[in-house]
Amino acid sequence: LAKTTQPISMDSYEGQEVNITCSHNNIATNDYITWYxxxxxxxxxxxxxxxxxKVTNEVASLFIPADRKSSTLSLPRVSLSDTAVYYCFPRxxxxxxxPGTRLSVLP
Amino acid sequence: DTEVTQTPKHLVMGMTNKKSLKCEQHMGHRAMYWYKQKAKKPPELMFVYSYEKLSINESVPSRFSPECPNSSLLNLHLHALQPEDSALYLCASSLGQTSGNTIYFGEGSWLTVV
Structure with missing residues (x-):
């Protein structure tokens, strides 16, 4: 069974870019990676x-290396309202x- | 529109009660899911329905009984629950069950068993 790991928590300040990396060593060939x-x-x-x-939308970017054993969610210029738990989901x-990463954005 | 609607938002039930949680989506999705989430933990899969047929049952106790009356509705029937079953129950749906089909979640139903 694939094991997914990500940092338990992260702190950042308003206006900074935040990168959260998830490790999914046993991801299958057809699996997509989703972040919530x-x-x-x-x-x-x-x-x-x-x-x-790389995938980019209006709120975030997602970087996936060629071996697909990890992925990085990038949140540009975070605000206080981005304080939340972020889950990696290798589908x-x-x-x-x-396990989720608890992001705290400080003023 | 990516809306999954769950009712009720809050439910308190005794251990001898029978109650149901309901979920509805009108996105034409053919896969629907029930997840259970305890405090400070990630959601855990309970059941998957694909084209109205039960596709995955993650060894969930029989006191939880899912039902998919049609492609838009998903129910979770509850009977003889235990206090440790108190949790947030999340319904979700996707266009199909295979990877690449984004799963969208509802806001959840908070269940307290007393």
Whole structure:
């Protein structure tokens, strides 16, 4: 069974760029990687999804190296409202989330 | 529109009660999911339905009984629950079950078993 790891917590200041890296060593050939944001008492909110190289949307970028054993979520210029838990989700047949990274954005 | 609607938002039930959680989506998605989330933990998969048929059951106790009446609705029937079953129950859906189809989550139903 694939094991996914990510940092338990990170601190940042407003206006900084935040990069959260997830390790998914046993990712399968067909698996996509999805990242979610979750606020307390709410369901996970889709941020971005990719298969390889780089994907960018209006809120984040996702970098996936050629071996696909890791992925990095990049949040540009974070604000206080970005304080949340961020989950890496290598979308395979077992539908298992990573442990989550608790991001705290400080003023 | 990527909305998955769950009702009720909060439910308190006794250990002898029978209750149901409901989930609805109108995105034409054919895969629907139930996840359970305990405090400060990631969501854990319970069930997957694909084209209204149960596709995955993650060894969930029989006191949880899923039902998919049609392609837009997903229910979770609860009976004889234990206090440790208190958690946030999340419904989700995707266009299909295979990877590459983004899974969208509802806001969850908070369940307290007393």
């Amino acid at each position: 944001q979750q606020f307390p008492s709410q369901g996970p909110r889709f941020i971005i999804q990719g298969y390889k190289t 395979g047949q077992n539908f298992v989330f990573g």
